[in-house]
Amino acid sequence: MxxxxxxxxxxxxxxxxxxxxxxxxxxxxxxxxxxxxxxxxxxxxxxxxxxxxxxxxxxxxxxxxxxxxxxxxxxxxxxNTPGAIIAFEGVPETLTELKDSGYNLAIASSRHRFSLEEIVNSLKMSTLFDMIIGGDNVKNGKPSPEPVLTISNLMGWQAN
Known part of the structure; x- marks a missing residue:
């Protein structure tokens, strides 16, 4: 598969x-x-x-x-001043290539969603992700599988 x-x-x-x-x-x-x-x-x-x-x-x-x-x-x-948080080398290009190749992308983080979205937006990567789940969007954060399962359920994605 x-x-x-x-x-x-x-x-x-x-x-x-x-x-x-x-x-x-x-x-x-x-x-x-x-x-x-x-x-x-x-x-x-x-x-x-x-x-x-x-x-x-x-x-x-x-x-x-x-x-x-x-x-x-x-x-x-x-x-968190402008430019203080940067994407690792090659990440924006790799994410863009994955998205352009038809992959669905999401983020599951322990960071509060507002902060997460703020950083993703500042790095001009928001259009690359189909869903973002922050630690405040779930009852049990990582290492619990709840953030990943929440994305999978909401997006209708099947785990393989």
């Missing part, structure tokens, strides 16, 4: 968001007076939904999810 539908992750797969994410994380820790974990510990949380990150980095400090998320989202706007 021929593949017709491709669902991509976003952060670290299609675009290099790590520098902006890490800068925002460290600013968030500073503002919330939290001890800064190592860069590697922080990198290991990329892909989780924002409210899940504090429980991974600060397991002994319950209840940080909401304030961490709100602070991070506010500070992200400061660090």
């Amino acid at each position: 021929m593949i017709k539908n491709i669902i991509f992750d976003f952060d670290g797969t299609l675009v290099d968001t790590a520098p902006v994410i890490l800068a925002t994380m460290f600013a968030t820790f500073k503002e919330l007076d939290l001890p800064a974990p190592s860069r590697e510990e922080c990198k290991s949380t990329i892909g989780l939904r924002l409210h899940e990150i504090p429980s991974k980095l600060f397991p002994n400090r319950a209840g940080l999810g909401e304030i961490y998320t709100k602070t991070y989202q506010r500070l992200f706007k400061t660090y």
Whole structure:
């Protein structure tokens, strides 16, 4: 059976968001007076939904999810300056070639949908995707299969 539908992750797969994410994380820790974990510990949380990150980095400090998320989202706007987030080399051309060849493309990400769409639009890649699902569009984010299954169900795509 021929593949017709491709669902991509976003952060670290299609675009290099790590520098902006890490800068925002460290600013968030500073503002919330939290001890800064190592860069590697922080990198290991990329892909989780924002409210899940504090429980991974600060397991002994319950209840940080909401304030961490709100602070991070506010500070992200400061660090996400035009041109700060770029597509990895060859990604736009490859996505365009896939789309022009008849593939259906989608994104399943833990990033909030508004932020995801904002970045995709800024990179002029929005017309390449048939659907975008953010972490706030599902009950269970990655690594749960729910984001991928949601896209498949809504688009009528069959997994092979």
